[in-house]
Amino acid sequence: ASKAEITSFISDIAPLIQKEGKSRGYNIVSTAIAQACIESRWGLSGLAKYHNYFGMKCGSSWKGAFI
Secondary structure (H helix, E strand, O other), X not given: OOHHHHHHHHHXXXXXXXXXXXXXXXXXXXXXXXXXXXXXXXOOOOOHHHOOOOOOOOOOOOOOOOO
């Protein structure tokens, strides 16, 4: 990822994670931001285009929607 892509991804995701973390009572959310960066390759992975930044996968027992 380029420096611009990295900066853009963090700028986009950080406020969302901070807001969600605050609503859940978390004091430190930087680890979740870092994990999203790692798991999604800075938002460039195949799953990231579906806003799946943590690499979550559905198993055969999943009955919900998937792409």
